[in-house]
Amino acid sequence: MSITTFEINEPLDMHLHLRDGDMLKLVGPLTSNTFSGALIMPNLVPPVTTKEDLLAYKKRILEACDGDAFEPYMTLFFKNDYTYEFLEDIKDDIIGIKLYPAGITTNSETGVASMDVEVLRPTLESMSKLGIPLCIHGETNGFVMDREKEFMPIYESIASAFPDLKIIMEHITTKDAVELLDKYDNLHATVTLHHLLITLDDVAGGMLAPHLFCKPIAKRPEDRSALLDAALKAHPKLMFGSDSAPHPKHKKECCGCAAGVFTSPIALQVLTDLFDKYQCLDNLNAFVSLNAQKIYGKNPVKKTIKLIKKDFVVPAIYEFENENVVPMFAGETIPWSLED
Template identity: 35%
Template sequence: MSSLTIASPADFHVHLRQGSLCKLTTPHVKQGGFDLAYVMPNLKPPVTNVEQALAYKAELEAIDSSVEYLMTLYLSPELTPEEIRKAKVAGITGVKSYPRGVTTNSDGGIESYEAYYPVFAAMEEEDMVLNLHGEVPSDADTDTHVLNAEARFLPHLHKLHARFPALRIVLEHATTRAAIDAVRACGPTVAATITAHHLALVVDDWAGQSWNFCKPVAKFPSDRTALREVIREGHPRVFLGSDSAPHPPHSKSVSSPDHGCAAGIYTSPVLLPLVAHLLESFGALDRLEGFVSTFGRRFYKRELSADAAPPSVQLRKVPEGNTIEKEYTSADDSLVPFWAGKQIGWEIVRS
């Protein structure tokens, strides 16, 4: 196969940050081949109300209006059922839950899900999406750490689904076989996203290599196999959420005594060719459109209209290899992408 045409790819988990960095990252959504971005709310301060979300959306649209931005709110004590109903009317799509302290800008994350049951009930009534960062905080007393934090979170997923069976829930950036099995076991209102980098990495790739460090961390080869298998199967409730997370190079390459290196991998500028390259490597290239467009759009009720030809992106095979840029820069910022300088086998056809 030398070329592919993909109908309107959608990234259902992306970090675009704020300020000058936002001006660098936002155009990369389209550059990477995507027409829709599901935008995370963990800014400083986090996006906790409708006015903030709409202001953020306007900022993104002013940078690049060719992309559809779906906005989210940060689950916090300030979020009320009344704000959820207001958000629905305003066109905000979902709410993101971060357990306290597990990842970038999650210091205001939650410690108890039960306290938010009235919010979840309102979300269920309004048909909004709950996005779960599926980890629990590390705890030496219970031997909880980055390698088992996802598995120990899964009982929370099952409990939430049982309590709110009509609430659409997405287990974000699944990394383990246990997570895939948990989503399979739930009903049609529960889905999972998988990142490009978790299809490539295992624990050996980030241990001692800060550029490959993210949260949740990549796990064991058997877990990566499970992620690849569910994509090769074409499971309709598993789709792409890149978790593309930009950090300045100094915060990735240098660890501080208090915080270590920044957790996050940046894939937006090369996302669609990268995903095509990875899926081809494990025999799932024929599942590309479902994984990057159809399945996620269906779950989020953003399906393409049957009455008009949808926008599409054309990919072509590059036998000699397409080299990923080593760095993306602006006057104020620079970012190093995943697999910088490495060759992949696909590229976007530019008009």
């Protein structure tokens, strides 16, 4: 008998871009109405690098998500010159620190210029001592299909130099990264919904599909298979992190399309469909919540999301004031809905 309802408890999105201003007001509730918590990326302009900015941003997020039982897990934008005292002071306000190689993705211009362990050592040593996890956007500036693979030795150098530092390889997209997960105790990873579903074929194999263009770019079929296998079996070191990254429509459908796929409002429905299709629904709660709870040691706000096997037509666009964003599967029908 086929399953027609399913419950997800305390869903967590461990990699999320909420932006700011009207875009935050637009997309914030589209996460907080279904998720218990989300790890919030700090790549605003300017990036979140002070306690004052961090707490003010958290406040704006909570205001945007007003009324929902939802906790934003805040992150700081990695800098080489954070002092031990600064990190000690901010420790309880953050879930981790996000490291971006400079210029590697949206609003990462002020990221680190060198991934040399010795250059990064002072901050990483403090983080390791204080038990602050390190989230990494792991791409080199090499050829687009090789950027994550080329970053593997950097993950290895940091993981072995700081065995007590909890490292999260963010939004992994390759077979190589899945394999690396088992090689170091302190390496963990997030994976997006879209990287479980698409390859470069979907972005550039037919017509060019700007709404599926993201960084890291979707890779080869064998990469997607490895990611999907790990997710479906709820590999204990792998967490769901949507990397839902809203850009207004005019910045996606234009001459120099920005990178990012917006999946927040459909993530749980599509994940349920995916795990259902592969008869792995028993593992979905681990993938979308329990693994993250264990890895980060969090006890999220109680929230049960009930899904029913009923067609849902994904809105063509979400709008608020002067902002708008086109979701993945815009205008398409997906087979699972949130209970009304």
